[in-house]
Amino acid sequence: MGSLTEENYIKSIYALSEATGEVYVSELAKKLDVKLPSVNSMVKRLATKKLVAYAPYKGIKLTEKGKKEALAIIRKHRLAELFLVKVMGLGWEEVHDIAEQLEHVNSSRFYERIDELLNSPKFDPHGEPIPDSNGKIHTQKRTSLIDLAEGLTATITAVTEDEKSFLDHLNAKGLQIGDAVTIKKRELFDGSITLQHKSKKEILLTHQVAERIWVEMTVTRS
Amino acid sequence: MGSLTEENYIKSIYALSEATGEVYVSELAKKLDVKLPSVNSMVKRLATKKLVAYAPYKGIKLTEKGKKEALAIIRKHRLAELFLVKVMGLGWEEVHDIAEQLEHVNSSRFYERIDELLNSPKFDPHGEPIPDSNGKIHTQKRTSLIDLAEGLTATITAVTEDEKSFLDHLNAKGLQIGDAVTIKKRELFDGSITLQHKSKKEILLTHQVAERIWVEMTVTRS
DNA sequence: ATAAAATGTTAGATGCCTCTAATATTTTAA
DNA sequence: TTAAAATATTAGAGGCATCTAACATTTTAT
Numbered sequence: 224m225g226s227l228t229e230e231n232y233i234k235s236i237y238a239l240s241e242a243t244g245e246v247y248v249s250e251l252a253k254k255l256d257v258k259l260p261s262v263n264s265m266v267k268r269l270a271t272k273k274l275v276a277y278a279p280y281k282g283i284k285l286t287e288k289g290k291k292e293a294l295a296i297i298r299k300h301r302l303a304e305l306f307l308v309k310v311m312g313l314g315w316e317e318v319h320d321i322a323e324q325l326e327h328v329n330s331s332r333f334y335e336r337i338d339e340l341l342n343s344p345k346f347d348p349h350g351e352p353i354p355d356s357n358g359k360i361h362t363q364k365r366t367s368l369i370d371l372a373e374g375l376t377a378t379i380t381a382v383t384e385d386e387k388s389f390l391d392h393l394n395a396k397g398l399q400i401g402d403a404v405t406i407k408k409r410e411l412f413d414g415s416i417t418l419q420h421k422s423k424k425e426i427l428l429t430h431q432v433a434e435r436i437w438v439e440m441t442v443t444r445s
Numbered sequence: 446m447g448s449l450t451e452e453n454y455i456k457s458i459y460a461l462s463e464a465t466g467e468v469y470v471s472e473l474a475k476k477l478d479v480k481l482p483s484v485n486s487m488v489k490r491l492a493t494k495k496l497v498a499y500a501p502y503k504g505i506k507l508t509e510k511g512k513k514e515a516l517a518i519i520r521k522h523r524l525a526e527l528f529l530v531k532v533m534g535l536g537w538e539e540v541h542d543i544a545e546q547l548e549h550v551n552s553s554r555f556y557e558r559i560d561e562l563l564n565s566p567k568f569d570p571h572g573e574p575i576p577d578s579n580g581k582i583h584t585q586k587r588t589s590l591i592d593l594a595e596g597l598t599a600t601i602t603a604v605t606e607d608e609k610s611f612l613d614h615l616n617a618k619g620l621q622i623g624d625a626v627t628i629k630k631r632e633l634f635d636g637s638i639t640l641q642h643k644s645k646k647e648i649l650l651t652h653q654v655a656e657r658i659w660v661e662m663t664v665t666r667s
Numbered sequence: 668a669t670a671a672a673a674t675g676t677t678a679g680a681t682g683c684c685t686c687t688a689a690t691a692t693t694t695t696a697a
Numbered sequence: 698t699t700a701a702a703a704t705a706t707t708a709g710a711g712g713c714a715t716c717t718a719a720c721a722t723t724t725t726a727t
Contacts, residue, residue, distance in 0.1 A: 228684065248705060261685050263706060268683085280692060280705060310532070311558050321552045330543045336533050450714065471674060483715050485676060490713080502675060502722060 225272075227327050230296055231255065232265055233274060234326075236285055237293035245282035294358035299334055300326035301347035301354075306337045308348045308400075315348045315382075315400065316390035348400060349390075350381030350437045366440060368406075368416060368433040376405040377438035389435070396426050404438075447494075449549050452518055453477065454487055455496060456548075458507055459515035467504035516580035521556055522548035523569035523576075528559045530570045530622075537570045537604075537622065538612035570622060571612075572603030572659045588662065590628075590638060590655040598627040599660035611657070618648050626660075 225233070235254045239246045252262045270277040274289035285293060303325035307318040328334075338344075338356075345361055346352055352360045371377055379402050382393065397420065398404075404426075405419040414430030428436075447455070457476045461468040474484045492499040496511035507515060525547035529540040550556075560566075560578075567583055568574055574582045593599055601624050604615065619642065620626075626648075627641040636652030650658075 226683075249703085257684085258686065259705065260687085260707080265684075307555075311555075311562065313554065313558060317554060321550070321555050324550045324552065328543070328546045330546065332535065332539060333529075333533075333543050336535060340533065448713075469674080470676090479714085480716060481675065482677080482717085487714070 224329055225274075225292070228265070229269065229274075230292070230327055232262075232269060233285070233289055233293045234296050234300075236275065236283055237290065237297065240285065246284070247282055251283070291358050294354045294360075296326050298354045298356070298358070299328070301351055302334055302337050302341065302344070304347045304349070305341055305344055305353070310337075310340060314390075314394070316387050316394060318348070319387070346381050348381060350435075365437045368404075368418075368428070368436045368438055369414065369430060371406045371438065371440075373406050373409055375440065376403060377440050378403050379436060380439045381437045382435055389432075392432065393436075396428070397422060397424065398426065398436075446551055447496075447514070450487070451491065451496075452514070452549055454484075454491060455507070455511055455515045456518050456522075458497065458505055459512065459519070462507065468506070469504055473505065513580050516576040516582075518548050520576045520578070520580070521550070523573055524556055524559050524563065524566070526569045526571070527563055527566055527575070532559075532562055536612075536616070538609050538616060540570070541609070568603050568659075570603060572657075587659045590626075590640075590650070590658045590660055591636065591652060593628045593660065593662075595628050595631055597662070598625060599662050600625050601658060602661045603659045604657055611654075614654065615658075618650070619644060619646065620648065620658075 232251070232255065235251055236246050239250055239254065243250075248259055248262050248266065251266075252259050255262070266275060266277050266283055269275045269289070273286055274292065276284045276286055300322045303322040304315075304318045307313045307321055307325075308315050313321075343355075344353055350365070352362060354360045365381075366377070368377075379398060379400055381400065382390070393399075403421050406416060407419045407425060408417040410416070414433075416428050416430070416433045418426040418428065420426050454473070454477065457473055458468050461472055461476065465472075470481055470484050470488065473488075474481050477484070488497060488499050488505055491497045491511070495508055496514065498506045498508055522544045525544040526537075526540045529535045529543055529547075530537050535543075565577075566575055572587070574584060576582045587602075588599070590599075601620065601622055603622065604612070615621075625643050628638060629641045629647060630639040632638070636655075638650050638652070638655045640648045640650065642648050
């Protein structure tokens with residue numbers, strides 16, 4: 224087990240490499256809110272521990288060992304988020320910061336039990352996949368709001384994006400996980416979508432927002 | 446908020462001072478499993494932060510500020526233990542180490558919610574009182590197994606002692622929080638007690654063990 | 668009352684993680 | 698193609714938390 228700081232570096236390197244492939248010292252410094260030399264010396268330490276492969280002036284890459292550690296932390300983070308929402312009844316927009324701390328708890332028993340209580344979930348409340356205990360991510364086809372034709376009804380299952388501003392936006396519109404919505408109108412012009420919500424209110428979502436909302440089709444009986 | 450290490454020092458100083466009044470550098474070193482000079486320099490740091498009062502070669506005392514911080518940590522520890530047992534279904538003997546980590550989580554929301562879910566509990570699963578959010582401990586008369594007369598029936602509500610060996614001992618005897626027991630026989634000779642348990646088994650407890658078990662009298666209707 | 672034992676402190680070093688200031692390399696643009 | 702801009706590294710220092718070795722004080726027991 225590395226230190227808390229080390230875990231945060233590993234996690235950030237993983238996240239950045241998922242997003243952009245290569246990871247640079249400057250990006251990492253920005254993400255972790257530390258200065259360049261701090262990153263430089265930490266990356267060197269991580270390299271001696273064989274957690275990253277690193278050559279000066281070149282990008283940073285996680286080794287297999289590093290990747291495994293990253294996935295273990297991400298698993299804990301996402302399990303924690305789901306647990307905070309489903310078991311503890313916290314709002315999806317307020318769980319991220321708590322999960323940032325819980326992800327560093329070192330107790331297989333604790334996370335085993337969370338996994339059991341949640342019935343080995345595959346996605347966290349923001350729609351991100353939860354790696355299994357071996358670090359394997361089971362990706363699975365998912366349908367976004369923008370994939371639905373007009374008139375269809377579906378249930379919101381998750382959202383991507385951890386950002387509080389996004390989650391607050393959805394809350395302000397009155398949307399929650401589990402809500403049933405019907406596509407009222409799809410604007411060809413700007414890709415925005417008008418929903419019919421259970422509250423009977425009509426809700427207008429921009430394309431940018433709608434594509435981040437995952438749904439499950441409501442089965443229509445014949 | 447102090448560092449994790451600082452919190453552990455504060456907590457240990459509080460625990461030792463509860464047990465013995467005065468706290469000495471050597472006791473603290475033993476409890477925290479570090480060498481004397483480490484304690485010495487940390488205590489000096491804590492003194493400059495006004496968390497402890499300290500004069501060389503004299504004992505260590507928490508200031509009001511230090512005491513407040515200690516009680517906040519203890520509150521979090523005990524809430525966490527109860528939560529792990531009651532909400533997550535973990536065994537009382539396995540929650541201590543996890544709570545040692547959760548007690549450092551910095552989120553009033555998290556602990557507010559735990560407190561709510563547990564309905565503002567007054568005692569943790571080991572029978573220790575839980576300070577309220579102002580650091581006040583509501584002590585309250587409690588009845589131990591050794592206070593009961595023969596023939597009386599009561600329900601186990603908690604135990605003192607955090608030690609795994611003690612908790613394992615009780616588990617081995619088949620005793621759990623919530624179990625109803627009847628006092629079958631009290632030995633004058635050695636203070637041991639024979640219980641009638643719901644499982645219909647008779648259980649023999651030494652005085653030393655029985656006095657650490659808290660019970661609530663079962664109300665007898667007329 | 669003093670020597671031995673127990674306890675506590677100081678000095679100086681190390682690892683982790685961060686910083687600023689100075690320098691080096693790589694990329695980009697004139 | 699070379700100067701400017703962007704990016705990365707090194708050097709050196711500081712705070713936190715720990716250690717070992719050497720020294721100081723207090724307690725205890727003869």
